[in-house]
Amino acid sequence: MLAPPVALHAVAPPALAAAWAMLREALLAPGAVERDVREVVAAGVSQVNRCPYCIEVHGSALAGLLGGADARAVLVGGLAELRDARLRRVADWAVHGGPPPFPAEHAPELVGVFVVFHYLNRMVNVFLPESPLPPVPTPVAAALRRGAARLLGGLARTVVVPGEAPGLLPPAPLPADLSWAAGRPHVSAAFARAAAAVQAAGERSVPTAVRQLLAAQLPRLDTPPPALGEPTWFDAAVAALPVPDRAAGRLTLRIAFASYRVTDDDVARVRAAGYDDRALVELAAWSSLAAARHLGARALPGPATR
Template identity: 50%
Template sequence: MSLFTRVAGRIALPHIGRVTPVEPSSATGLVGQVYRQVERDFGMLAPPVALHSPAPPVLAAAWTMLRETLLVTGTVPRATKEAVAAAVSAANACPYCVEIHGAALTGLGGGPDAQAIAAGRLDDVADPRLRAIARWARDPVLGAAAPFPAAQLPELGGVAVVFHYINRMVSVFLRPSPLPPLPAFTRRGTLWVAGRMMGAFARREASPGTSLDLLPPAPVPPDLAWAGQTRIADAFARAGAAVEEAAVPVVPERIRYLLLTRLSEWDGSPPGVSASWADAALAGVPDDEVAVGRLVLLTAQSAYQVGDRAVGAFRDRDPRDASLVAAVSWAALTAARCIGARLPDGAPAV
């Protein structure tokens, strides 16, 4: 492990709130395996991954989806994938991810186009292909026709779907920015330096499939048809099975059905200007299921509205970090998968 990786890890883990992540020095078993892969392939122990560590199989699931879509060297340039990540994050009002992936895109040579995507000024993106892809990614339900070849759908659709998941997790567990409060000039300079470092890491080659063995094989469900017959479909299937298994003892069947019903009719718009819409949606739900229901609904449909009230009520019912991560992860991935299910079928590539 490099000195930078050790220092960056110590700085980054305090970004995580509401759960206590596993420290790198004490990471063993599956957590240790994932941490080593993250440090090798991402360049540092990224907080959006490490926040999952109280629930090791869920940690492996998040990493597998992220690695096999964004990081693996495939047919789509990494800069294009970072543009999708930044655009989806902007659509989901996730400033933490916008800053990180906007900086990475800048470091890869995105220049003014990267800044425009991060700021949501898509009309100012000079590259017409990148502008079209960013507009597609900004669609909250990915309903527009994809402006790229069908063979690229597993990679670019995969990045979009995984960031619909990651954004929701980050909104619940991380602070709004990876940087401390800084004057505007200092902030710009810090982001420029971060972009240079992240761009260097993003240029590394990452071999496909390395993370798959972290989780057992699982059947590919119909909602992953967009991923075709690819390792990306395999990654999402394994990850989805792990997240489902972790959530079984935590999220009641009634709450699962309620969320799936709402998502089937959802157009991606925020359900309300305040979180009170969740209380109305839970009318008639037994009292002992309201706390988990509220957390699940808010996470899936407006994760930025998850506050201490929702988390505290859940913890009153189940104080374990692993349970909180499992419930939030299930809600976030269910929403992301429902969004992905609206994509066209992917090409049968390997």
């Protein structure tokens, strides 16, 4: 299914291929980790990024895979209420971090899902509505969620062949910050090639000063942001940019640090600065993946355990 979170990249074909390759090889292709565990990571990361669209989709997929009380808990946003202790531990890691509750050989798939959803959540928060479901009364919405769980759970059981997506992009070396992917060739190829494609897109569409600014600020992702308002450093960081780059800088920082706070005005300012559809998507893709890669590189702070 070429779902909207992937299709929104269509105006920028290399970014489209990158998004699809990462998603397909980390989440959809079979491997050492069961699909329900991977869907828990997707849903947990989506909660962290306040992405209601992805919470709806991947919570429904997880509910469709699980059934029973755990399915009902997921549909009302209750990952912490999962009865399956294995899934609950993975959900807690995806949301709160800490030592990974899985063996090292599972890292390529689980950190891969972690990274691709930190990426996709940001893109979805910028470009898509809050829900894939139509606005309907609460009783109807509950029925729609049950139907979505059946549909998406069935789709999640579809078996695909690992390693077919990376061929959409040219070969590239695996960067050091993606070394967690090295144990699974189809995952490492997808992320290495995607990283190269998105980096090229950023060099094409994101001003050098803005790329340098975000690179310098990324370590701030390691500490929780303020609950309300812009962080204290934000406006000063944007003001330090050359005037022509400030609109792009503001949007880039917001995507990386709080994509749920991106406004129509943020996007309109970038368009007024001369960005067409492709350049806008490439800027968002570069910002999103820069943040996701940084977070992924810090997702394994201690030894993996079963």
